[in-house]
Amino acid sequence: MVVSDAMRIGERFLAVDWGTTNRRVYLIEDGVVIRSERDDRGVKAVAAGAFPAEVATIRDSFGDLPMLLAGMVGSTIGWQVAPYVPAPAGMMDLACALSWVDERTAIVPGVSSVQGGRGDVMRGEEVQLLGAVAAGLAPPNALLAQPGTHCKWVSMEDGRIAGFTTAMTGELFAMLRGHSILAPQLGGSVSPGDAFREGVEHGKRRDLAADLFGVRAAAMLNLRDDADAASYVSGLLIGSDVAARLADSRHDAVHLLADPVLGALYTIAIEANGREAFAIDSHAAFVAGIVRIGAMS
Amino acid sequence: MVVSDAMRIGERFLAVDWGTTNRRVYLIEDGVVIRSERDDRGVKAVAAGAFPAEVATIRDSFGDLPMLLAGMVGSTIGWQVAPYVPAPAGMMDLACALSWVDERTAIVPGVSSVQGGRGDVMRGEEVQLLGAVAAGLAPPNALLAQPGTHCKWVSMEDGRIAGFTTAMTGELFAMLRGHSILAPQLGGSVSPGDAFREGVEHGKRRDLAADLFGVRAAAMLNLRDDADAASYVSGLLIGSDVAARLADSRHDAVHLLADPVLGALYTIAIEANGREAFAIDSHAAFVAGIVRIGAMS
Numbered sequence: 001m002v003v004s005d006a007m008r009i010g011e012r013f014l015a016v017d018w019g020t021t022n023r024r025v026y027l028i029e030d031g032v033v034i035r036s037e038r039d040d041r042g043v044k045a046v047a048a049g050a051f052p053a054e055v056a057t058i059r060d061s062f063g064d065l066p067m068l069l070a071g072m073v074g075s076t077i078g079w080q081v082a083p084y085v086p087a088p089a090g091m092m093d094l095a096c097a098l099s100w101v102d103e104r105t106a107i108v109p110g111v112s113s114v115q116g117g118r119g120d121v122m123r124g125e126e127v128q129l130l131g132a133v134a135a136g137l138a139p140p141n142a143l144l145a146q147p148g149t150h151c152k153w154v155s156m157e158d159g160r161i162a163g164f165t166t167a168m169t170g171e172l173f174a175m176l177r178g179h180s181i182l183a184p185q186l187g188g189s190v191s192p193g194d195a196f197r198e199g200v201e202h203g204k205r206r207d208l209a210a211d212l213f214g215v216r217a218a219a220m221l222n223l224r225d226d227a228d229a230a231s232y233v234s235g236l237l238i239g240s241d242v243a244a245r246l247a248d249s250r251h252d253a254v255h256l257l258a259d260p261v262l263g264a265l266y267t268i269a270i271e272a273n274g275r276e277a278f279a280i281d282s283h284a285a286f287v288a289g290i291v292r293i294g295a296m297s
Numbered sequence: 298m299v300v301s302d303a304m305r306i307g308e309r310f311l312a313v314d315w316g317t318t319n320r321r322v323y324l325i326e327d328g329v330v331i332r333s334e335r336d337d338r339g340v341k342a343v344a345a346g347a348f349p350a351e352v353a354t355i356r357d358s359f360g361d362l363p364m365l366l367a368g369m370v371g372s373t374i375g376w377q378v379a380p381y382v383p384a385p386a387g388m389m390d391l392a393c394a395l396s397w398v399d400e401r402t403a404i405v406p407g408v409s410s411v412q413g414g415r416g417d418v419m420r421g422e423e424v425q426l427l428g429a430v431a432a433g434l435a436p437p438n439a440l441l442a443q444p445g446t447h448c449k450w451v452s453m454e455d456g457r458i459a460g461f462t463t464a465m466t467g468e469l470f471a472m473l474r475g476h477s478i479l480a481p482q483l484g485g486s487v488s489p490g491d492a493f494r495e496g497v498e499h500g501k502r503r504d505l506a507a508d509l510f511g512v513r514a515a516a517m518l519n520l521r522d523d524a525d526a527a528s529y530v531s532g533l534l535i536g537s538d539v540a541a542r543l544a545d546s547r548h549d550a551v552h553l554l555a556d557p558v559l560g561a562l563y564t565i566a567i568e569a570n571g572r573e574a575f576a577i578d579s580h581a582a583f584v585a586g587i588v589r590i591g592a593m594s
Contacts, residue, residue, distance in 0.1 A: 084517075084518075112514075112517075112518055114518065114520070117520070118499075118508075118511050118514075119511060119514040119515050119517070119518040119520045120510070120511065120514045121513075121514045121517045121518065150510055151506075165507050166507065166510040166511075166514070167504075167506035167507040167510060168477070168478070168506050168507075168509050168510045169506045171477060171478060172505075172506055172509075175472050175473075175476050175477055176472075178476065179472050179475065179476045180465070180468060180472055181465070181468060202415075205541075206503040206504065206541075207464075207503065207537075207541040208469075208505050208506075208537075209448075209464035209465050209466045209469055209505075209534065209537065209538050209541075210462050210463065210464040210465075210538075210541060210542075211415075212465050212469075213417070213447055213463040213464060213465045214415050214416060214417065214463075216418075217409075217415075217416040217417045217418045217463070218416050220381075220409075220416070220418045221381075221409055221411065221416040221418065223411070223414070223416045237506065240504075240505075240506065241506050241507075244502075244503075244504040244506075244507060245507075
């Protein structure tokens, strides 16, 4: 729809971090979270055409307020496509490119990057990343990482997303655990012990296809207890991800937006590659980001 | 069973290249293949305990002769375990370590390697690899590769397997095609064109987790036609495999045991990494190998 002066989010609004499988709704007043709820109504659980009803239900529960949506809700499998803003992109670039559904409901765009012919995209992470810097949780010139199924590595310059790389580290682990010849060995849990650290060291070789087969061979030759295989493979994948990214970076620290478990694993790998790791609270970063975008719109 | 002088294979025998999903039976007389048949009775298709009946059926069809079996038939999912011979290993090492089932039926052992704490195993490939060198199809000091689900890279020294590395290159491709977020993009066929070559170039970065996500981003940003995605990903995987192996090798050529399609793809990647590739006939290599092991036993 055509953007008009009537369109505003303001200081009292509902924010929804609406991902593929989960979403979290926040009621925000003057920059403070008054109420927050998480559920499993991710965009995959919402039929095409059912988004207006979903949003009405949220307003019934949280209040009849302006609403700012971020994440996969703005993708082709979401409510309405919010086209990517190309990097370099800052908070104001996102606020100016909001995709308005109606006069008080807007979707935050994702960010795209094309560097040396290599494309990359993010959708949802940009709010947390820019929010972290805006709130002083990370420096304005820094390397940030958001581990997960698809790990985002973001080069922040002057508080804007200058460029980024996504590694499908978590997805590779899930795929190996579920569907590879290694699956019977990978049933164990991942712990940040010696096997994980050995994987991180081998990950520096950045030779996944061979080191993964080595996991099978290690079992055949009794070189490693199968109970340690999952930790080793996790270390291998995270280690090669970290090694590849740090080889290309001049920063001596990584600022991590992660849950404590994954954060601890990435911290080990980052330190094993000679850099410092700092943890950032993801929820605080999201709120900081969405509050600023709301105020700018 | 205890090895005795009565145990012999000799000059007229049946050889079976018995893999996981397929097998090929050869009737060999004085080093020449008289008859050969391939079927899908791989070890996975044979119930535990049913191997004696399978072998009896083969003898009914091909002649009541001594029999030499190679491949997964000697593994834990096969008939009888033929323990690995540690590298360095030559033809005589295999012949001396045959696992006899009865006085005229033996299984060729696989080969293991442990280098710098990294273990590796092969079972079945050793006959072709040593056979290729013994028949003069490859030099006695050379780098050989046998691409496939699990690609074997073998350093041959003085005609013996000095060490080797297995990369699960083909399995990663199948897994990505079947189970990853990229699956919908990877339905096309792989051809040795520009997209494959671009993948090979990017594969030199040895940064699979990021370059694979780039395939998805390329689709979102219309940077590459999805029809080319399978070729690009194949190039990426084969390219990183080849680049990793050649970085560690002093040889200026690779001798390839592969079918023509996969051989052509690996040849492109090997040449893109500045080395020469030579094709070897896999069947001729197997026959050369098994004939010599038979004669030595």
